[in-house]
Amino acid sequence: MKKFALIGAAGYIAPRHMQAIKHIDADLVAALDPNDSVGIMDSHFPDASFFTEFERFDRHLDKLRRVGDGVNYISICSPNYLHDSHMRFALKSGADAICEKPLVLNPWNIDGLLEVEKDTGKKVNTILQLRVHPAIIALKKKVEASKADKKHEVDLTYITSRGKWYLHSWKGDTKKSGGIATNIGVHFFDMLHFIFGRLQNSQVHVVSETKAGGYLEYENARVRWFLSVDINDVPAEIRAAGQRTYRSITVDGEEIEFSGGFTELHNRSYEEILAGRGFGLEENRTAIETVSAIRDAQPIGTQGDYHPFLRGQK
DSSP states (O other), X not given: OOEEEEEOTTSSSHHHHHHHHHHTTOEEEEEEOSSXXXXXXXXXXXXXXXXXXXXXXXXXXXXXXXXXXXXXXXEEOSOGGGHHHHHHHHHHTTOEEEEOSSSOSSHHHHHHHHHHHHHHOOOEEEOOGGGGOHHHHHHHHHHHXXXXXXXXXXXXXXXXXXXXXXXXXXXXXXXXXOOHHHHHHHHHHHHHHXXXXXXXXXXXXXXXXXXXXXXXXXXXXXXXXXXXXOGGGSOHHHHHTTOOEEXXXXXXXXXXXXXXXXXXXXXXXXXXXXXXXXXXXXXXXXXXXXXXXXXXXXOOOSOSSOOGGGTTOO
């Protein structure tokens, strides 16, 4: 039975990792989080050791390793800016890493991790869950079967409204989260690259603490994108129905339905990792380069080919 440790056990996404570890019949033996609100562990791995101090967690894992009972994987669900450090810790502890998105905040962090992989012989695996979504795989095959020189017209819209707490947490700090495009959009940008090929051009029209929109051109697509955590950006009819999230991708005017099945994607990702088919560091490079460039770009305002949701915004 494979043994796991988990960093960031109190976070929003941690339960999906716990469920995935259970799904593959593995054991979570240790978990770390400075916040002790981790009662969710009782539903999955009540016997796992838990630590609120990194030093004690480190010592515990080292003790297990020295007696020949070390962990095989360390799953990382910590705040974005800590991913790089925690992946290095995992590899140097003799374990493979499984890291949530975004893998890192800057492209050059990938280069450093490649060196640590080489030094340790261990591997970084990443959660690029949309790459294993059946609807996305089907769309990729459809695009590949179309004319090679065709540029598809794509609109990507993702609004996942958050309360006032959001901007007061680490997620509202660009230095820690990478900003809105990185925090909630990086897996969508990876999906676009996965389906439509090499990124050729990027423009940012609008960016703020709560929303961003721009234009991306790939080998086989022209993409207008809009991301937001502002409830006011959810279409009125959707909001009236009590929904706080709106997700839409259209390709050449046709809606791509991929809202279902999201709860199973971490399970599938873990299955692929254990089978040796996980996504590594290089698979993340284009998406990380994309969000890094968006973060550093000077917005040009609502001119050119901008997303319809940006009308009237500055």
